Amino acid sequence: MLIEIDLESDLPIYSQLVNQIIEGIATGHLKPGEGLPSVRTLAADLGINLHTVNKAYQILKQKGFVLIHRQKGVVIQPQGIAKADAYFIEGIKETVKPLVAESICRDISEEEFITYCRELFSYFHKQKGGFSNE
Amino acid sequence: MLIEIDLESDLPIYSQLVNQIIEGIATGHLKPGEGLPSVRTLAADLGINLHTVNKAYQILKQKGFVLIHRQKGVVIQPQGIAKADAYFIEGIKETVKPLVAESICRDISEEEFITYCRELFSYFHKQKGGFSNE
């Protein structure tokens, strides 16, 4: 799977990494049990610091997306990801709330906003339909 | 309007301020032309530094939500907020994208996600319907 880092983004690199790997899982490009590159490999490939990659992997582990084996390296959680809990739902709402507020102020209708969300769901599902493994 | 700061949050204080004021505008608790507390007053009320409040106000000004008058202080943009541009839409999508990805991984259906968004829209609109002036 191709990972692209934008060094000029205001999003920390490790967050970009976390996001893209989760998106990879959502699209199905990364499948349960599949291995991820080693910290060193990925850091070298992306031209970033070891610690940055490691931090991303630790976060993914903490979130339940990957397992970190001492020898086998990092693999996508084979038993599937834990279902959403109330805490996660709450996080979604908290993140979306200011977006909705600003949308209302800027005359974006509820339906328009929903449309953007649906587009994103479509984006991930379409890819899941017919991808090649890389 | 009541403003509450969570010093433990990982969101910077000035961002929390920005968000809550935008939400206040969205709900109609803050109306165009209405004045906001002076930086010193609000800082004292919230027990934070006046520079932090000032930073929030500057961001709101730059976003077009408030005007900063010479002596009158800070007032909600009387002519309404600028409509959303492509740049803002893009920002929404970028913010929502990782949420959607993780939702898919955690078996939150598109409809469930949309429901949460609609709830937020309802939350703001309900308040706008019948609010008392404070």
Next chain:
Amino acid sequence: MLIEIDLESDLPIYSQLVNQIIEGIATGHLKPGEGLPSVRTLAADLGINLHTVNKAYQILKQKGFVLIHRQKGVVIQPQGIAKADAYFIEGIKETVKPLVAESICRDISEEEFITYCRELFSYFHKQKGGFSNE
């Protein structure tokens, strides 16, 4: 002559006042020897503070645009304005310099920039041609 104050401008009110009176002289709307409203009158008309008007008048006096008589009030310098000195020329250049720099960076050609300047000269001269005294 009509004077308009923009309370939301980042230019101080007294500067706006100074500028507009100088522009009035440049266009010929205000003629040498002509009287200006008293500090109190103008302040009341514009809905601003006495001190603000006074500050503007003092600056105009210091620049040689008006005389301030204790009884007769404020009148446009009857003997015409002092010619530009090296100091004034220097001031022009210092003010224009950063504009030119940014224009170059933003691909505004020298000729385009000059065109804007000529437009401003035309603006003042045209008015000078055929105006009615208010």
Next chain:
Amino acid sequence: MLIEIDLESDLPIYSQLVNQIIEGIATGHLKPGEGLPSVRTLAADLGINLHTVNKAYQILKQKGFVLIHRQKGVVIQPQGIAKADAYFIEGIKETVKPLVAESICRDISEEEFITYCRELFSYFHKQKGGFSNE
């Protein structure tokens, strides 16, 4: 590039910084992709506070002249500066207008004024022609 601050100037220090860096880009002394000193370094070199330098950098970022990288620090916008928009043109005219008015009052001819502008353009372009890398 040499930067000089005039602590006596009525122009805020951060504005002087902004101007000089833009002028550096206009002359070609600062080239796209080139790095600027860190806020701490520049502050120490100039004997001013790091927040003052930071404010200048933030303004330059907002104007599109520099990028602020995570760790690489501040670099001149590598893809060139955004072209002028109507808003910027308006700003030029607003700034130049009072200068033209006063020039007319002080018997500076249109041609003389234009000459000063052209001199400034020449000043920047000459440097751009044959500069040494510092």
Next chain:
DNA sequence: GTGGTCTAGACCACG
């Protein structure tokens, strides 16, 4: 090391 955030306290310009 970098910039980002926050605090604290000072002085000034403006009206």
Next chain:
DNA sequence: GTGGTCTAGACCACC
């Protein structure tokens, strides 16, 4: 009284 500027010094996130 208002906000604007500047200083000083602290701690944190990121890499």
